[in-house]
Amino acid sequence: MTITLNLNGKPTDLDVKTNYTLQEALQFKLGLTGAKHMCNKGVCGSCTVIKDGRAVLSCQILAVECDGSTVETVEGIAAQPKWKPLLDAYCKWDAMQCGYCTPGFVVSAKALLDSNPHPTEDECKEALAGNICICGTYPRHAQAILDAALVMND
Amino acid sequence: MLRSFEHKNAKSVNEAAGVLELGNAALIAGGTDLLGTLKDNILPDYPGTIVNIKTIPGLEYIKEENGTLKIGALTKLADIAASPTVQRKYTALAQAAKAVATPHLRDMGTIGGNIAQLPRCWYFRKSDNRFPCLRKGGTECFAATGENRYHSILGGWKTETSQCTAACPAGTDIPKYLSQIRAGDMDGAAETIMKVNPMPMLTSRVCAHFCQQECNRCQKDEGVQSGATERVVGDYILANADKFYKAPAKETGKTIAIIGAGPAGMSAAFYLRKAGNKVVIYDTKPEAGGMLRYAIPAYRLPKDLVAKFASLLEKMGIEFKLGAKIGDEIKPSDLEKNYDAVLYATGAWKRPVLGFSGEDLAIFGLDFLVEVKNWMDGKVGQEVVVMGGGNVAMDVAVTAKRLGAKKVKLTCLETRDKMPASGEEVARAIEEGIEIDPGWGLSQVVSENGKIVGLEVKRCLSTVDASGRFNPQYDENDKKVLTGENILLATGQGIDLSYLDEKYQIQLNRGRIVTDEDSNETSRPGVFGAGDVVNGPATVIGSVASGHKSANGISRYLGVDYFSYANASNKEYVFFDTEGTKNPIGLKLKELDAAARAVDKEDSMTPELSEGVTEAKRCLNCACYAVNPSDTAPALIALDAKIVTNHRTLAAEELFDVNEPSNTVLGKDEIITEIQIPQPPAGSKSAFTKLALRKSIDFPVVNVAVLVGVEKPRIALNAIAPKPYRSLKAEAVLAGKTIDEATATAAGEAAVADIQPLAATKYKAQIAKTLLKRTLLGTTE
Structure with missing residues (x-):
């Protein structure tokens, strides 16, 4: 069946099967690989997208249930100059190692800054509590977000 | 990837319930539990339809009305955790909602889904239904003796009869x-x-x-x-x-005649007498016990035990009329006149007619058992052939051997693995030197000059036909003679109903008395049947059960109380x-x-x-030993919440159950629609704490929710038992007391007073105790 998303600011029609998750629809139908097909059971956060303003796990949502939703992926965030400071801060603080989980972290961070432009370190940690990094880069993420917030609020 | 299914967006609760009612459907709200379950193929059945209830308008809200907090079932946990009203007045729930999984999952998962989630036991959750445990239609709990460190400390819960x-x-x-x-x-x-x-x-x-x-x-x-x-x-x-065999304290004044003093008759007599009825048992034999007394060999069942049991029934006030001439001096029509109810439990004692040459020369095995002593006189040292593969045949064979038969050969239609006798009975026969030669059918008795010399048998190819009906097929070209001077037939028993005279109309079917399935009442009101005369030759315990059923039926018929132990x-x-x-x-x-x-x-x-x-102590007491993993469940119980569904309103405590596979009492088409929480009185406080191995994305090892500063404090713990556990003992400790180090410690001790941990769960008791103490002390800060 066909669903319509407001995807990264653009109305997008997608022909999906009922058993597709949102992550699968984005990857298979649009070639968007930012939301990763990783644990696929709602544990690791690598598939995080922002749906209707909330950072959620695209692997645990049926695509057919997203008809009419607004969805943002890391590709859309990366394409906006407004969010360049966040990506720059991630690079500056080297808040990644292998990089596979990073898109999920960045999307969670963006959702946090959307609702809370001046987060504390604890609030940053809490917002990222659903993202897992097997390389163990955790301490750097809050630094990167706090840094980005400073630049963006400047 | 998920397997395919049909997807429906429900517009109303009724519509969703209608889809569930049809079966083979699953409900999806936040989807965080369901999709994982489906991806891993955890359950034996995969839903053909998934019905989305997020499309139902008006189920997502937090509002206060008339001193009650109302939360729509689709309200996301993140919103509950962030609600200033919930945080301030219903603190335990806000804290519990905040403790669930991760921020992402809380932004997806709903309160309704959180309380209805499935168990997290790793055997239950193993992909592709690798462990079909008793929560999934199986019979055993793999965690009971397996890996169980996250499991119950308060015992298991049966999903069905073991x-x-x-x-x-x-x-x-x-x-x-x-x-x-x-x-x-x-x-x-x-x-x-x-x-x-x-x-x-x-x-x-x-x-x-x-x-x-x-x-x-x-x-x-x-x-x-x-x-x-x-x-x-x-x-x-x-x-x-x-x-255990006391005469009843009160008499009902009703009288019941039981015909047949076997297991069925005596069983019925016991229950009827216990309830205060006057019971008279008639039997044609000189002693009570029926098959127990006369057919089962004494080496298995000593006769003094049967006599002792009958004497205990007598002490209860049951009257035995033995050596009675049923059908002759005592007529069914008279019994019906003289008693308020009559029960026929006359057994299956009759020799069946098999129809083979020389049949009259063979002896009926049951007669042999009854008359065993006399029969064997002068026959010691001879060879005996027994025909039959059941327990009676084994009794006959072993008895003959023990009485001095030189050799006992036993044959039967069935192959060795299909013989109806129980394994231990066959083993005993073999141990005693009985030669078992299965897979043969009767052909004819071989005699010389009127003297038996053996039994000719023919190869039995199969005993049942394609439809499963008894219909033995033989190979007429494959015959042999089993030599022996005595042939004993234990190939079944018939039912003798000759005592029912022709005028006495009672419905029969293939020589058995027809009775009602629930009450054992016959076609004649007030006349009942029990045991072999109704069911055909079967087991002793089957007759006991049948007699019990009749006692129940008779009690109902007479309108008297039915005796039942508490x-x-x-x-x-x-x-x-x-x-x-x-x-x-x-x-x-x-x-x-x-x-x-x-x-x-x-x-x-x-x-x-x-x-x-x-x-x-070897019994595993097969039950589910997984725990309820919900964080919000104990908070709702502590806050005395009500759960509203499309069918009813339940107290939070009543919602939880241990079913296949669900954790709730919800029916097939039942959907949680709202949570209602009465506003706790001024001055009260509620709190929730959780201990998990990881701060984020983990289920509780133990969690606890309390409501204190009220007349009757409420304390609930979860993840320590198959259902959320409300500790009445801890509540009693705190009632009317100020919370301090001493009372909080005592409450912690009381909460774990009844634990019986599994091999690896004892540590949870310490955690539960300490967590409760800390939570209580936390409310005083």
């Missing part, structure tokens, strides 16, 4: 009486058995013990030897008979002995040496009580 109980024709609650034996409550164990079987001292010795074959332990070592434990209880009952709800926590269950070897009855065995001496000896206790 296998062993289901296999017992009388429905004896075997796990229950074994747990009573373990607890040293022999009187309780006796009552549990006698609830369905008044003669365990007899049945334990002769029963086929279907229960033992169904024991889950059989899959790994030896099944629990419930025959042996029943015998320990049976002999305990005999030794303390005054306690029936404790079987919905209760059950336990097993974590050490005792490690014992792989079942209790064997001590038996006389083969050389010392005789026809009139019991082969086996009753085990010591201590041996019975050891065996009882």
Whole structure:
């Protein structure tokens, strides 16, 4: 069946099967690989997208249930100059190692800054509590977000 | 990737319920539990339809109305956690919602889904239904003796009747009486058995013990030897008979005639007399007991035990009229006139006509058993051929051998693996030197000059036809002669109804009395049937059950109270002995040496009580030992919430259950729509704390929610039992007290007073105790 998303600011029609998750629809139908097909059971956060303003796990949502939703992926965030400071801060603080989980972290961070432009370190940690990094880069993420917030609020 | 399914967006609760009602459908809200379950193929069935309820308008809200907080079932946990109202007045719920999983999952998951989520037990969750446990239609709990460090400390919960109980024709609650034996409550164990079987001292010795074959332990070592434990209880009952066979305190004034003093008749008599009825048992034989007295050899069932049991019934006030001429002097029509109800339990004693050449030369095995002593005179040293593959045939063969037959050969239609006799009976026969030569059918008796010299048999190719009906097929070209001077037939028994005179109209079917399935009432009002005369030749325990059913039916017919021992709800926590269950070897009855065995001496000896206790400790008390993993559930219980569904309103405590596979009492088409919480009184405080191995994305090892500063404090813990656990003991400790170090510690102790941890869960008790103490002390800060 066909669903319509407001995807990264653009109305997008997608022909999906009922058993597709949102992550699968984005990857298979649009070639968007930012939301990763990783644990696929709602544990690791690598598939995080922002749906209707909330950072959620695209692997645990049926695509057919997203008809009419607004969805943002890391590709859309990366394409906006407004969010360049966040990506720059991630690079500056080297808040990644292998990089596979990073898109999920960045999307969670963006959702946090959307609702809370001046987060504390604890609030940053809490917002990222659903993202897992097997390389163990955790301490750097809050630094990167706090840094980005400073630049963006400047 | 998910397997395909049909997807429906419901517009209303009714519409969603309608889809669920059709079956093969699953409901999706946040989807965080469901999609994982489906991706891993955890359950035996995969839904054909998924019905989305997020499209139902008006189920997502948090509002206060008339002193009650109302939360729509689709409200996301993140919104509940962030609600200033919830945080301020219903603190425990806000804290619990905040403790669930991760921020992402809280932004997806709903309160309705959180309380209805499935167990997290790793055996339950193993992909592709690798462990079909009893939450998934199986019969065992793999965690009970497996990896169980996240499991219960308060026992298990049965989803349905255990296998062993289901296999017992009388429905004896075997796990229950074994747990009573373990607890040293022999009187309780006796009552549990006698609830369905008044003669365990007899049945334990002769029963086929279907229960033992169904024991889950059989899959790994030896099944629990419930025959042996029943015998320990049976002999305990005999030794303390005054306690268990009391005359009733009150008489009903009703009179009942029972025809037949066998297991069915005596069983019915016991229950009817217990309830205060006057019971008279008639039997044509000079002694009571029926098949128990006359057909089952004394080496299996000593006759003094049967006589003792009958005398106990007499002491209860049951009258025996033995040597009665039923159908002759005592006519059915007179019985009906003279008694308020009549029960026919006359058994199956008749020799069947098989129709083969020389049949009249052969002896009916049952007659042989009844007349065994006289019959054997002068026949010692001869060869005997027994035809039949059931337990009676084994009795006949062994008895003949013990009486001095030179050689006993036994043959039957069935192949060795299909013989109807129980394994232990066949083993006994083989041990005693009976030659078993299965797979042959009767052809003719071979005689010379009127003297039997053998039995000609023909190869039996199959005993049943394609439709499963008994229809033996033979190879007429494959014959042989089994030599022997005596031929004993144990190929079944017929039912003799000649005592019912022609004018006495009662509905029969293929020579059996037809009775109502629930009451055992015959086509004549007030006339009942029980045992073999109704069901055809079957087991002793089957007759006991049938007699019990008749007693129930007669009570209803007469409008008198039906006697029943106090029936404790079987919905209760059950336990097993974590050490005792490690014992792989079942209790064997001590038996006389083969050389010392005789026809009139019991082969086996009753085990010591201590041996019975050891065996009882081997019972796994098959139940689910997984815990309820919800964080919000204990908060809702502590806050005395109500759960509203499309069908009813439940107290939060009543919502939770242990089903296949659900954690709630919700029906097939039942949907949670709203949570209602009464506003706690001013000055009260509620709080929730959780201990998990990881701060994020983890289920609780233990969590606890409290409501204090009220007249009646409420305390609920979760993840320590199959259902959220409300600790009434801890609440009692705190009632009317100020919370301080001492009272908080005492409450913690009280909360774990009733624990019975599994092998690896004891540590949780310490956590539960400390967590509760800290939570309570936290409310004073």
